Amino acid sequence: GAGVSQSPSNKVTEKGKDVELRCDPISGHTALYWYRQRLGQGLEFLIYFQGNSAPDKSGLPSDRFSAERTGESVSTLTIQRTQQEDSAVYLCASSLGRQGADTQYFGPGTRLTVL
Amino acid sequence: GESVGLHLPTLSVQEGDNSIINCAYSNSASDYFIWYKQESGKGPQFIIDIRSNMDKRQGQRVTVLLNKTVKHLSLQIAATQPGDSAVYFCAENRGNDMRFGAGTRLTVKP
Numbered sequence: 001g002a003g004v005s006q007s008p009s010n011k012v013t014e015k016g017k018d019v020e021l022r023c024d025p026i027s028g029h030t031a032l033y034w035y036r037q038r039l040g041q042g043l044e045f046l047i048y049f050q051g052n053s054a055p056d057k058s059g060l061p062s063d064r065f066s067a068e069r070t071g072e073s074v075s076t077l078t079i080q081r082t083q084q085e086d087s088a089v090y091l092c093a094s095s096l097g098r099q100g101a102d103t104q105y106f107g108p109g110t111r112l113t114v115l
Numbered sequence: 116g117e118s119v120g121l122h123l124p125t126l127s128v129q130e131g132d133n134s135i136i137n138c139a140y141s142n143s144a145s146d147y148f149i150w151y152k153q154e155s156g157k158g159p160q161f162i163i164d165i166r167s168n169m170d171k172r173q174g175q176r177v178t179v180l181l182n183k184t185v186k187h188l189s190l191q192i193a194a195t196q197p198g199d200s201a202v203y204f205c206a207e208n209r210g211n212d213m214r215f216g217a218g219t220r221l222t223v224k225p
Contacts, residue, residue, distance in 0.1 A: 042217035091158050104213055106158030
């Protein structure tokens, strides 16, 4: 595809439910990132996948958050037992994974609203 | 991970004026930097990048300046236009990955 795609674009859920967000990176990009962006705030790093290496999960805010990526393709971010403070836009980005000069390309994001 | 849960600083400029957006980075070993622009309702988009072996790089209406001594990065936008209104993020390359600053909201007044 031409760019990073994410689905759904909007998700409204009830507190306590689980949600799954999907990211399709640019073909050939080995690196994939998830970020959270609360309204009017900056980007909060969540997790980083690079090829077949163990992911960097240092940004995940709690054990309710998890993410998977199969090879160098689709990634899913799962939030279990959602809370109202999880409401945010979740952005996915991918890059070639080159060390030292690696531009990230972002998807449009998924806007999550927890009622 | 980094905490960027602060409300964004804002910069308001008159249309036609030049804008300067600043960013302080944290890792003296960072060797590659990018500025991103994020318009309302969209994901961040690449504007311009610079490597640490340079101190200035120019694009179309934009210039990035890098001061490694004080770990400071700036983005200059010439003849700011209403379409430049957005949030601007700097990002630094940290080894295997990029990390973002908190962002600055630029508002252009007609």
